[in-house]
Each structure stands twice: as structure tokens, then as C-alpha cells.
Amino acid sequence: MKVAVLGYGTVGVGVYEMLVSAKGLECGPVLVRPGKEDKAFKVSSLDAITSDPEVGAVAEVMGGIEPAFSYACQVIKAGKHFVTSNKALVAAKGVELNRLARENKVAFLFSAACGGAVPFLHNLALARESDEILSLGGILNGTTNYMLDAMQRLGLDYGDVLADAQRLGYAEADPTADVSGMDALRKIMLADAVAYGKLPKDGLLNEGIESITAADVAHFQSRGYTCRLLVSGGKNSDGSVCAYVEPVLFRSGAPECSVLENYNMAKYEGKNSGRIVLMGQGAGRYPTASAVLRDLSGILRGERYMFEEDCEEAAANNAEIQHCYYVRLPAAFASSVPSESAETSGEVCRLISKALSVKEMHALAKELREKGAKVFFAAIGE
């Protein structure tokens, strides 16, 4: 099958190079911006791809929602299978693209959009056929994992580890999507949609790591905890899905503590299978390209969709899951959080809250910040 590639950047170059030697696949044209067609295989018009009868599949690795979405629609309507690594596109337009691909009897696959090389969505799609998936999630942002790991193991402060992550190419010049938890949240939207047929859109909650300090990390460490940015999804008792991101403190020995540097760890719990954990590289040229190639090879074996036919957009409900939280806040605001225990040192209070729903804790932090309080919170993991 001849494969065209949209975008020739970090992932695009990897996909093109891997296609050269892939079994059953061959390189087709690569879409670049006008003026950048410096090789015969590069084209700057999508028509050159959609009108090429030899092209059987298109891999979109440009990023962004537009023009990626318009291009995806044109590719699918031209009868070509569509594979993408673009989580922003699938989170925003996945339900529409699933419907369009099914109408046009072509594949719509996006393994690389969640977990890079880690075959998370692929395994969820298989598991949902034979088991009930009770919960899912994990460490799905390598940049923040690198930063939290470096803060803990090297004792560095937030600003220094962010600068290091940028120097090493793990964090972008504008790191907001990573450090705010937004990037991880988009991934759990896709995982919920694959596992439960509901792509959560409203009611999503994300607390990132921007307010963590070296003093917080030293405090957890002295009590045997490791902090990780965890993304969580799952099905509630009323059939709705939850979807949220927040820092979590794990006791040493928990699998999350062994996820070092920029690695990812995805997990799900099946009613019958129990907990399944997958670890690997969540980003980078070749790890991500390998997931794109996995989808393209899957098409040759008859794989077509990750979302089920009736997958729909839905609101997330984060009011059911409860945790106790570590909360660091100004001592003057300590009485705002119902607590099990509290330690005050000067003007800073560190407390362990009573069990609060995820929705309650995120709302409480928002309210305190609106009053000017500097707050960091992290759920206490199992």
C-alpha cells in the first residue's frame, strides 16, 4: 500500500524513513508548505495526493486542528485510509472523522496520538471487546514526568528543571500545554472514547505542575512519597465517564515511582484481566513514527477503527471519584479545606484533606486562588 504523508517535521521524517523499509508499505508523496518542495517526493498541493490513484493511505503528522481537519475530510472522501498522530485533531473532531471514515469505508486510526510508542489505545480497543474496563489512565506526558523526576532525584527547583527540559528538547518554548496538564487531558479524552464510546468534552478538569516547589518535593520525599502527574479516566456508576489530570503522590514501590525521566506509563483495569500496565517512550521521532507504522500495518491486516460506530461526545463527571489530598496553602486559608491533619510552619500550612471528590478539590483550589492564595495540591495515591 502506498502511503502519503502530510507534514515533514519531527514525526513526518521518521514516518517517511520507516516507510522505506516497511513490509507491505511504500512511500508516496509528502505534503510540505509551498516553496519547500526541494525533493521529487515532496508536493505542496493536497490534490496531488487525493487525486493519486496509487495512494491507499494518508498519515497526517502536521499537528493543529486546521487545516488538518479539512485535509482529513478531503482524504477520507477521496477513499483513502486516514492515520494521524494528532491528539488535538482527534480530541476536537474525532467523532466527526469516525462517522465520515465509516461512511466512506476507509480506516481512521490514531495510536500515536496517545502514549507515542506505548500501544495503549490499540490494547484498549482489543480489551473492550472481551472485558469490562473499569478504569484507565497513567503517566502520559513525558515532559512533566522528566521535570518531576529531576526535581525529586536532583533536588532542583521548578524553574531550573523547566529550563533543562527545554534545553534537552523535551519541553517546547511555550510549555503551557505540558505543564498545565492539557496535553495529558487530550490523551485521556481519546482513551475514554476508545474504551467507553464517550469522548468527554465538558466538565474536564486539569491541574498541572506549575505550582509545585522544591519544598513540596522535599516534604513528600521525607515521608516516602513520589509525585507524578497522573491522568485518569473511567466509567462512573451512572454510565458517565470521568476525565481529569492532577498530581498524585505514590508510596515507594508503586509502579508509577519507577517511571523515570521522560517515559510514559499507561494502565487500565479490566474486570477480569485485573490491572495491565504498559511502559515505554511516549514521544520522539522514531517512537512516535513506530506507532503510525503500527496503524498502517494494521490496515493491511484489516484493522479499521479505534472508536466504535456509536462513539459520541459527552460531558465528563468528576464528582464520583474521591481522594484525600495533600494541600499546601497559606496558613491564613487553612480552615477553608476540611482536613485530617495539618502542619503549619510560619505562614505556610501543609495539610491532608478529608476525602473530597475530584470536582470539589479542583473547585476549592480555584476559589482559593481567586482570593489570592498560592496553592499546590496532589491526591494521595492508593
Ligand SMILES: NC(=O)c1ccc[n+]([C@@H]2O[C@H](COP(=O)([O-])OP(=O)(O)OC[C@H]3O[C@@H](n4cnc5c(N)ncnc54)[C@H](OP(=O)(O)O)[C@@H]3O)[C@@H](O)[C@H]2O)c1
Ligand atoms: N514530536 C513528538 O514526539 C510527538 C509525539 C506524539 C504525537 N505527536 C503529534 O504529531 C504531530 C506532529 O508533531 P511534530 O513534533 O512532528 O511537529 P513538527 O516537528 O512541528 O512537524 C510538523 C510539520 O508539519 C508541517 N506543516 C504544518 N502545517 C502544514 C501545512 N498546512 N502544510 C504542509 N506542512 C505543514 C510543518 O511545517 P513548518 O515547519 O513549515 O511549519 C512541520 O514540518 C502533532 O500533532 C503532535 O502532537 C508528536
